[in-house]
Amino acid sequence: MIPRRLLPCAALPALIAFSSAPACAETLKVVASFTVLADVVSQIGGENVKVTSLVGPNGDPHEFEPSPADAKHLKAAQVTFVSGEGLEGWMDRLISASGYKKAPVNVSEGIKTRTMEEDGRTVTDPHVWNSPVNVKVWVASIEKALSAADPADAGTFRANAERYTKTLDALDAYAHSKFDTLPHDRRKVLTSHDAFGYFGREYNVSFLAPLGMSTETEASAAEVAKLIEQIKAEHVKSYFFENSNDPRLVRQVATATGAEPGGELYVESLSDQKGPAPTFEKMFRYNVDQLAAAMAKSS
Structure with a gap:
Protein backbone atom coordinates (compact mmCIF):
# COMPACT_ATOMS: atom_id res chain seq x y z
CA MET A 1 0.00 0.00 0.00
CA ALA A 173 -29.03 14.85 -20.08
CA TYR A 174 -27.52 12.39 -22.57
CA ALA A 175 -30.42 9.97 -22.17
CA HIS A 176 -32.98 12.73 -22.61
CA SER A 177 -31.21 13.89 -25.77
CA LYS A 178 -31.56 10.39 -27.21
CA PHE A 179 -35.15 9.60 -26.25
CA ASP A 180 -37.04 12.88 -26.12
CA THR A 181 -37.18 13.21 -29.90
CA LEU A 182 -38.42 9.66 -30.53
CA PRO A 183 -42.16 9.03 -31.09
CA HIS A 184 -43.82 7.82 -27.90
CA ASP A 185 -45.36 4.80 -29.63
CA ARG A 186 -41.88 3.55 -30.55
CA ARG A 187 -40.39 3.77 -27.06
CA LYS A 188 -41.21 0.13 -26.34
CA VAL A 189 -38.87 -2.85 -26.03
CA LEU A 190 -38.87 -6.44 -24.79
CA THR A 191 -36.31 -7.45 -22.14
CA SER A 192 -35.65 -10.56 -20.02
CA HIS A 193 -37.08 -9.33 -16.72
CA ASP A 194 -38.66 -6.22 -15.25
CA ALA A 195 -35.51 -4.32 -14.27
CA PHE A 196 -35.86 -1.09 -16.23
CA GLY A 197 -38.80 0.48 -14.40
CA TYR A 198 -36.85 3.50 -13.12
CA PHE A 199 -35.24 4.00 -16.50
CA GLY A 200 -38.67 3.85 -18.10
CA ARG A 201 -40.13 6.28 -15.57
CA GLU A 202 -37.34 8.78 -16.15
CA TYR A 203 -37.32 8.69 -19.97
CA ASN A 204 -40.88 7.61 -20.78
CA VAL A 205 -39.86 4.25 -22.21
CA SER A 206 -42.04 1.12 -21.88
CA PHE A 207 -40.34 -2.18 -21.08
CA LEU A 208 -42.17 -5.49 -21.41
CA ALA A 209 -40.72 -8.65 -19.86
CA PRO A 210 -41.73 -12.28 -19.31
CA LEU A 211 -40.28 -12.24 -15.77
CA GLY A 212 -40.93 -9.89 -12.88
CA MET A 213 -38.42 -7.96 -10.78
CA SER A 214 -36.38 -11.06 -9.87
CA THR A 215 -34.82 -13.63 -12.17
CA GLU A 216 -35.67 -16.23 -9.52
CA THR A 217 -39.34 -16.10 -10.52
CA GLU A 218 -40.85 -18.22 -13.29
CA ALA A 219 -43.40 -17.11 -15.85
CA SER A 220 -46.42 -19.36 -16.39
CA ALA A 221 -47.53 -20.42 -19.85
CA ALA A 222 -50.59 -18.18 -19.50
CA GLU A 223 -48.43 -15.17 -18.57
CA VAL A 224 -46.12 -15.74 -21.53
CA ALA A 225 -49.11 -16.07 -23.88
CA LYS A 226 -50.59 -12.84 -22.52
CA LEU A 227 -47.27 -11.05 -23.01
CA ILE A 228 -47.01 -12.28 -26.59
CA GLU A 229 -50.45 -10.91 -27.36
CA GLN A 230 -49.58 -7.59 -25.74
CA ILE A 231 -46.38 -7.29 -27.76
CA LYS A 232 -48.26 -7.95 -30.97
CA ALA A 233 -51.02 -5.50 -30.08
CA GLU A 234 -48.55 -2.74 -29.14
CA HIS A 235 -46.28 -3.45 -32.11
CA VAL A 236 -43.11 -3.88 -30.08
CA LYS A 237 -40.34 -4.25 -32.67
CA SER A 238 -37.15 -4.96 -30.66
CA TYR A 239 -35.98 -7.28 -27.92
CA PHE A 240 -32.86 -7.35 -25.79
CA PHE A 241 -30.97 -9.96 -23.83
CA GLU A 242 -29.38 -9.16 -20.47
CA ASN A 243 -25.77 -9.97 -19.68
CA SER A 244 -26.54 -11.67 -16.35
CA ASN A 245 -29.68 -13.64 -17.31
CA ASP A 246 -30.67 -16.74 -19.29
CA PRO A 247 -31.84 -15.53 -22.75
CA ARG A 248 -33.97 -18.54 -23.70
CA LEU A 249 -37.36 -17.26 -22.54
CA VAL A 250 -37.05 -13.81 -24.10
CA ARG A 251 -35.86 -15.46 -27.34
CA GLN A 252 -38.95 -17.68 -27.28
CA VAL A 253 -41.24 -14.68 -26.85
CA ALA A 254 -39.43 -12.75 -29.58
CA THR A 255 -39.77 -15.65 -32.02
CA ALA A 256 -43.51 -15.78 -31.40
CA THR A 257 -43.94 -12.03 -31.96
CA GLY A 258 -41.51 -11.31 -34.77
CA ALA A 259 -39.50 -8.84 -32.68
CA GLU A 260 -35.97 -8.23 -33.94
CA PRO A 261 -32.84 -8.54 -31.78
CA GLY A 262 -31.49 -5.22 -30.53
CA GLY A 263 -28.44 -6.54 -28.70
CA GLU A 264 -27.41 -7.12 -25.11
CA LEU A 265 -28.11 -4.80 -22.19
CA TYR A 266 -26.23 -4.50 -18.90
CA VAL A 267 -28.95 -4.24 -16.29
CA GLU A 268 -27.73 -5.23 -12.84
CA SER A 269 -24.13 -6.18 -13.43
CA LEU A 270 -21.14 -4.57 -15.06
CA SER A 271 -19.04 -6.37 -17.64
CA ASP A 272 -15.43 -7.27 -17.00
CA GLN A 273 -12.77 -4.73 -17.93
CA LYS A 274 -12.62 -5.98 -21.52
CA GLY A 275 -16.38 -5.63 -22.03
CA PRO A 276 -18.40 -2.56 -23.05
CA ALA A 277 -19.67 -1.77 -19.54
CA PRO A 278 -16.85 -1.93 -16.96
CA THR A 279 -18.14 1.15 -15.09
CA PHE A 280 -21.61 2.50 -14.33
CA GLU A 281 -21.03 5.50 -16.59
CA LYS A 282 -20.09 3.28 -19.54
CA MET A 283 -22.89 0.84 -18.74
CA PHE A 284 -25.55 3.54 -18.76
CA ARG A 285 -24.32 5.16 -21.97
CA TYR A 286 -24.06 1.78 -23.65
CA ASN A 287 -27.63 0.85 -22.70
CA VAL A 288 -28.96 4.22 -23.86
CA ASP A 289 -27.19 3.89 -27.21
CA GLN A 290 -28.44 0.32 -27.75
CA LEU A 291 -32.03 1.16 -26.86
CA ALA A 292 -32.16 4.43 -28.79
CA ALA A 293 -30.70 2.82 -31.91
CA ALA A 294 -33.28 0.01 -31.85
CA MET A 295 -36.16 2.44 -31.32
CA ALA A 296 -34.97 4.79 -34.04
CA LYS A 297 -34.72 1.84 -36.44
CA SER A 298 -38.28 0.74 -35.67
CA SER A 299 -39.51 4.30 -36.24
Whole structure:
Protein backbone atom coordinates (compact mmCIF):
# COMPACT_ATOMS: atom_id res chain seq x y z
CA MET A 1 0.00 0.00 0.00
CA ILE A 2 1.32 3.45 -0.85
CA PRO A 3 1.13 5.92 2.08
CA ARG A 4 -1.28 8.78 1.41
CA ARG A 5 0.18 11.49 3.65
CA LEU A 6 2.66 14.22 2.75
CA LEU A 7 5.33 12.72 5.01
CA PRO A 8 6.46 9.14 4.45
CA CYS A 9 5.99 6.77 7.38
CA ALA A 10 9.74 6.51 7.87
CA ALA A 11 9.91 10.23 8.68
CA LEU A 12 7.21 10.13 11.33
CA PRO A 13 8.72 8.48 14.45
CA ALA A 14 10.12 11.79 15.74
CA LEU A 15 6.64 13.30 15.60
CA ILE A 16 4.80 10.55 17.44
CA ALA A 17 5.66 12.03 20.86
CA PHE A 18 3.93 15.25 19.89
CA SER A 19 0.79 13.78 18.41
CA SER A 20 -1.75 11.14 19.37
CA ALA A 21 -2.83 10.70 15.70
CA PRO A 22 -1.89 7.46 13.93
CA ALA A 23 1.41 7.61 12.08
CA CYS A 24 -0.05 6.23 8.85
CA ALA A 25 -3.60 6.35 7.56
CA GLU A 26 -5.00 3.01 6.49
CA THR A 27 -6.83 2.49 3.21
CA LEU A 28 -10.46 1.71 4.10
CA LYS A 29 -11.52 -1.86 3.43
CA VAL A 30 -14.95 -1.58 1.85
CA VAL A 31 -17.40 -4.21 0.63
CA ALA A 32 -20.21 -3.54 -1.84
CA SER A 33 -22.90 -6.06 -2.66
CA PHE A 34 -22.61 -5.99 -6.47
CA THR A 35 -20.51 -4.47 -9.24
CA VAL A 36 -22.62 -1.42 -10.09
CA LEU A 37 -22.58 -0.26 -6.48
CA ALA A 38 -18.91 -1.16 -6.09
CA ASP A 39 -18.00 1.10 -9.00
CA VAL A 40 -19.90 4.08 -7.60
CA VAL A 41 -18.25 3.57 -4.19
CA SER A 42 -14.87 3.48 -5.95
CA GLN A 43 -15.66 6.75 -7.73
CA ILE A 44 -16.31 8.48 -4.40
CA GLY A 45 -13.60 6.76 -2.36
CA GLY A 46 -10.84 6.99 -4.94
CA GLU A 47 -7.42 5.80 -3.81
CA ASN A 48 -8.49 6.04 -0.16
CA VAL A 49 -10.61 2.89 -0.36
CA LYS A 50 -10.16 -0.71 -1.45
CA VAL A 51 -13.54 -1.97 -2.67
CA THR A 52 -14.51 -5.62 -2.93
CA SER A 53 -17.69 -6.53 -4.84
CA LEU A 54 -19.37 -9.67 -3.54
CA VAL A 55 -21.20 -10.39 -6.81
CA GLY A 56 -18.68 -10.37 -9.64
CA PRO A 57 -18.87 -9.02 -13.21
CA ASN A 58 -21.77 -10.44 -15.26
CA GLY A 59 -23.20 -11.94 -12.05
CA ASP A 60 -26.85 -11.98 -11.02
CA PRO A 61 -27.40 -10.33 -7.61
CA HIS A 62 -30.80 -12.04 -7.26
CA GLU A 63 -29.46 -15.60 -7.47
CA PHE A 64 -26.04 -15.03 -5.90
CA GLU A 65 -24.74 -17.74 -3.55
CA PRO A 66 -22.06 -16.36 -1.18
CA SER A 67 -18.86 -18.36 -0.64
CA PRO A 68 -16.56 -18.67 2.40
CA ALA A 69 -14.27 -16.14 0.70
CA ASP A 70 -17.17 -13.65 0.61
CA ALA A 71 -17.73 -14.16 4.34
CA LYS A 72 -14.04 -13.47 4.95
CA HIS A 73 -14.17 -10.24 2.92
CA LEU A 74 -17.28 -9.09 4.74
CA LYS A 75 -15.88 -9.79 8.21
CA ALA A 76 -12.79 -7.70 7.39
CA ALA A 77 -14.77 -4.77 5.98
CA GLN A 78 -14.78 -1.43 7.78
CA VAL A 79 -17.78 -0.25 5.76
CA THR A 80 -20.31 -2.33 3.79
CA PHE A 81 -22.76 -0.96 1.23
CA VAL A 82 -25.97 -2.51 -0.09
CA SER A 83 -28.55 -1.18 -2.51
CA GLY A 84 -31.38 -2.62 -0.43
CA GLU A 85 -35.08 -2.63 -1.36
CA GLY A 86 -35.02 -6.44 -1.41
CA LEU A 87 -32.19 -6.87 -3.92
CA GLU A 88 -29.74 -8.70 -1.67
CA GLY A 89 -31.95 -11.39 -0.16
CA TRP A 90 -28.83 -13.38 0.73
CA MET A 91 -27.11 -10.63 2.74
CA ASP A 92 -28.60 -11.43 6.17
CA ARG A 93 -27.44 -15.04 5.86
CA LEU A 94 -23.96 -13.90 4.87
CA ILE A 95 -23.75 -11.45 7.77
CA SER A 96 -24.75 -14.18 10.19
CA ALA A 97 -22.26 -16.68 8.73
CA SER A 98 -19.38 -14.19 8.66
CA GLY A 99 -19.77 -12.75 12.15
CA TYR A 100 -19.85 -9.23 10.74
CA LYS A 101 -21.01 -6.92 13.55
CA LYS A 102 -21.86 -3.68 11.74
CA ALA A 103 -25.05 -2.71 9.95
CA PRO A 104 -24.59 -2.32 6.16
CA VAL A 105 -25.24 1.13 4.70
CA ASN A 106 -28.41 1.10 2.59
CA VAL A 107 -27.55 3.63 -0.11
CA SER A 108 -31.07 3.71 -1.58
CA GLU A 109 -32.73 5.32 1.43
CA GLY A 110 -34.39 8.52 0.27
CA ILE A 111 -35.07 7.38 -3.30
CA LYS A 112 -38.66 7.68 -4.52
CA THR A 113 -39.24 4.00 -5.19
CA ARG A 114 -41.80 2.39 -7.45
CA THR A 115 -43.90 -0.68 -6.77
CA MET A 116 -44.83 -3.57 -9.00
CA GLU A 117 -46.96 -6.71 -8.92
CA GLU A 118 -45.07 -9.95 -8.28
CA ASP A 119 -46.89 -13.27 -7.83
CA GLY A 120 -50.06 -11.54 -6.71
CA ARG A 121 -48.42 -9.20 -4.22
CA THR A 122 -47.13 -5.64 -4.33
CA VAL A 123 -43.35 -5.33 -3.99
CA THR A 124 -40.78 -2.55 -4.25
CA ASP A 125 -38.71 -2.47 -7.43
CA PRO A 126 -35.05 -2.70 -6.29
CA HIS A 127 -33.41 -1.71 -9.60
CA VAL A 128 -32.99 1.95 -8.64
CA TRP A 129 -29.57 2.44 -10.29
CA ASN A 130 -30.99 2.34 -13.82
CA SER A 131 -31.74 6.04 -13.36
CA PRO A 132 -28.70 8.31 -12.76
CA VAL A 133 -31.04 10.64 -10.87
CA ASN A 134 -31.40 7.90 -8.26
CA VAL A 135 -27.67 7.23 -8.21
CA LYS A 136 -27.16 10.79 -6.99
CA VAL A 137 -28.91 9.67 -3.78
CA TRP A 138 -26.43 6.80 -3.61
CA VAL A 139 -23.54 9.25 -3.91
CA ALA A 140 -24.72 11.33 -0.95
CA SER A 141 -25.09 8.19 1.20
CA ILE A 142 -21.68 6.87 0.20
CA GLU A 143 -19.93 10.17 0.86
CA LYS A 144 -21.52 10.42 4.31
CA ALA A 145 -20.56 6.87 5.30
CA LEU A 146 -16.98 7.09 4.04
CA SER A 147 -16.47 10.45 5.73
CA ALA A 148 -17.71 9.01 9.02
CA ALA A 149 -15.29 6.09 8.73
CA ASP A 150 -12.35 8.25 7.63
CA PRO A 151 -12.85 11.90 8.73
CA ALA A 152 -9.31 12.86 7.68
CA ASP A 153 -10.21 12.27 4.04
CA ALA A 154 -13.71 13.77 4.14
CA GLY A 155 -12.66 16.65 1.91
CA THR A 156 -11.48 14.25 -0.78
CA PHE A 157 -14.71 12.27 -0.59
CA ARG A 158 -16.72 15.49 -0.87
CA ALA A 159 -14.78 16.64 -3.94
CA ASN A 160 -15.13 13.23 -5.59
CA ALA A 161 -18.86 13.22 -4.86
CA GLU A 162 -19.32 16.66 -6.40
CA ARG A 163 -17.38 15.62 -9.48
CA TYR A 164 -19.30 12.39 -9.92
CA THR A 165 -22.65 14.09 -9.39
CA LYS A 166 -21.84 16.24 -12.42
CA THR A 167 -21.10 13.03 -14.36
CA LEU A 168 -24.54 11.69 -13.38
CA ASP A 169 -26.22 14.94 -14.47
CA ALA A 170 -24.46 14.59 -17.83
CA LEU A 171 -25.69 10.99 -18.18
CA ASP A 172 -29.26 12.08 -17.46
CA ALA A 173 -29.03 14.85 -20.08
CA TYR A 174 -27.52 12.39 -22.57
CA ALA A 175 -30.42 9.97 -22.17
CA HIS A 176 -32.98 12.73 -22.61
CA SER A 177 -31.21 13.89 -25.77
CA LYS A 178 -31.56 10.39 -27.21
CA PHE A 179 -35.15 9.60 -26.25
CA ASP A 180 -37.04 12.88 -26.12
CA THR A 181 -37.18 13.21 -29.90
CA LEU A 182 -38.42 9.66 -30.53
CA PRO A 183 -42.16 9.03 -31.09
CA HIS A 184 -43.82 7.82 -27.90
CA ASP A 185 -45.36 4.80 -29.63
CA ARG A 186 -41.88 3.55 -30.55
CA ARG A 187 -40.39 3.77 -27.06
CA LYS A 188 -41.21 0.13 -26.34
CA VAL A 189 -38.87 -2.85 -26.03
CA LEU A 190 -38.87 -6.44 -24.79
CA THR A 191 -36.31 -7.45 -22.14
CA SER A 192 -35.65 -10.56 -20.02
CA HIS A 193 -37.08 -9.33 -16.72
CA ASP A 194 -38.66 -6.22 -15.25
CA ALA A 195 -35.51 -4.32 -14.27
CA PHE A 196 -35.86 -1.09 -16.23
CA GLY A 197 -38.80 0.48 -14.40
CA TYR A 198 -36.85 3.50 -13.12
CA PHE A 199 -35.24 4.00 -16.50
CA GLY A 200 -38.67 3.85 -18.10
CA ARG A 201 -40.13 6.28 -15.57
CA GLU A 202 -37.34 8.78 -16.15
CA TYR A 203 -37.32 8.69 -19.97
CA ASN A 204 -40.88 7.61 -20.78
CA VAL A 205 -39.86 4.25 -22.21
CA SER A 206 -42.04 1.12 -21.88
CA PHE A 207 -40.34 -2.18 -21.08
CA LEU A 208 -42.17 -5.49 -21.41
CA ALA A 209 -40.72 -8.65 -19.86
CA PRO A 210 -41.73 -12.28 -19.31
CA LEU A 211 -40.28 -12.24 -15.77
CA GLY A 212 -40.93 -9.89 -12.88
CA MET A 213 -38.42 -7.96 -10.78
CA SER A 214 -36.38 -11.06 -9.87
CA THR A 215 -34.82 -13.63 -12.17
CA GLU A 216 -35.67 -16.23 -9.52
CA THR A 217 -39.34 -16.10 -10.52
CA GLU A 218 -40.85 -18.22 -13.29
CA ALA A 219 -43.40 -17.11 -15.85
CA SER A 220 -46.42 -19.36 -16.39
CA ALA A 221 -47.53 -20.42 -19.85
CA ALA A 222 -50.59 -18.18 -19.50
CA GLU A 223 -48.43 -15.17 -18.57
CA VAL A 224 -46.12 -15.74 -21.53
CA ALA A 225 -49.11 -16.07 -23.88
CA LYS A 226 -50.59 -12.84 -22.52
CA LEU A 227 -47.27 -11.05 -23.01
CA ILE A 228 -47.01 -12.28 -26.59
CA GLU A 229 -50.45 -10.91 -27.36
CA GLN A 230 -49.58 -7.59 -25.74
CA ILE A 231 -46.38 -7.29 -27.76
CA LYS A 232 -48.26 -7.95 -30.97
CA ALA A 233 -51.02 -5.50 -30.08
CA GLU A 234 -48.55 -2.74 -29.14
CA HIS A 235 -46.28 -3.45 -32.11
CA VAL A 236 -43.11 -3.88 -30.08
CA LYS A 237 -40.34 -4.25 -32.67
CA SER A 238 -37.15 -4.96 -30.66
CA TYR A 239 -35.98 -7.28 -27.92
CA PHE A 240 -32.86 -7.35 -25.79
CA PHE A 241 -30.97 -9.96 -23.83
CA GLU A 242 -29.38 -9.16 -20.47
CA ASN A 243 -25.77 -9.97 -19.68
CA SER A 244 -26.54 -11.67 -16.35
CA ASN A 245 -29.68 -13.64 -17.31
CA ASP A 246 -30.67 -16.74 -19.29
CA PRO A 247 -31.84 -15.53 -22.75
CA ARG A 248 -33.97 -18.54 -23.70
CA LEU A 249 -37.36 -17.26 -22.54
CA VAL A 250 -37.05 -13.81 -24.10
CA ARG A 251 -35.86 -15.46 -27.34
CA GLN A 252 -38.95 -17.68 -27.28
CA VAL A 253 -41.24 -14.68 -26.85
CA ALA A 254 -39.43 -12.75 -29.58
CA THR A 255 -39.77 -15.65 -32.02
CA ALA A 256 -43.51 -15.78 -31.40
CA THR A 257 -43.94 -12.03 -31.96
CA GLY A 258 -41.51 -11.31 -34.77
CA ALA A 259 -39.50 -8.84 -32.68
CA GLU A 260 -35.97 -8.23 -33.94
CA PRO A 261 -32.84 -8.54 -31.78
CA GLY A 262 -31.49 -5.22 -30.53
CA GLY A 263 -28.44 -6.54 -28.70
CA GLU A 264 -27.41 -7.12 -25.11
CA LEU A 265 -28.11 -4.80 -22.19
CA TYR A 266 -26.23 -4.50 -18.90
CA VAL A 267 -28.95 -4.24 -16.29
CA GLU A 268 -27.73 -5.23 -12.84
CA SER A 269 -24.13 -6.18 -13.43
CA LEU A 270 -21.14 -4.57 -15.06
CA SER A 271 -19.04 -6.37 -17.64
CA ASP A 272 -15.43 -7.27 -17.00
CA GLN A 273 -12.77 -4.73 -17.93
CA LYS A 274 -12.62 -5.98 -21.52
CA GLY A 275 -16.38 -5.63 -22.03
CA PRO A 276 -18.40 -2.56 -23.05
CA ALA A 277 -19.67 -1.77 -19.54
CA PRO A 278 -16.85 -1.93 -16.96
CA THR A 279 -18.14 1.15 -15.09
CA PHE A 280 -21.61 2.50 -14.33
CA GLU A 281 -21.03 5.50 -16.59
CA LYS A 282 -20.09 3.28 -19.54
CA MET A 283 -22.89 0.84 -18.74
CA PHE A 284 -25.55 3.54 -18.76
CA ARG A 285 -24.32 5.16 -21.97
CA TYR A 286 -24.06 1.78 -23.65
CA ASN A 287 -27.63 0.85 -22.70
CA VAL A 288 -28.96 4.22 -23.86
CA ASP A 289 -27.19 3.89 -27.21
CA GLN A 290 -28.44 0.32 -27.75
CA LEU A 291 -32.03 1.16 -26.86
CA ALA A 292 -32.16 4.43 -28.79
CA ALA A 293 -30.70 2.82 -31.91
CA ALA A 294 -33.28 0.01 -31.85
CA MET A 295 -36.16 2.44 -31.32
CA ALA A 296 -34.97 4.79 -34.04
CA LYS A 297 -34.72 1.84 -36.44
CA SER A 298 -38.28 0.74 -35.67
CA SER A 299 -39.51 4.30 -36.24
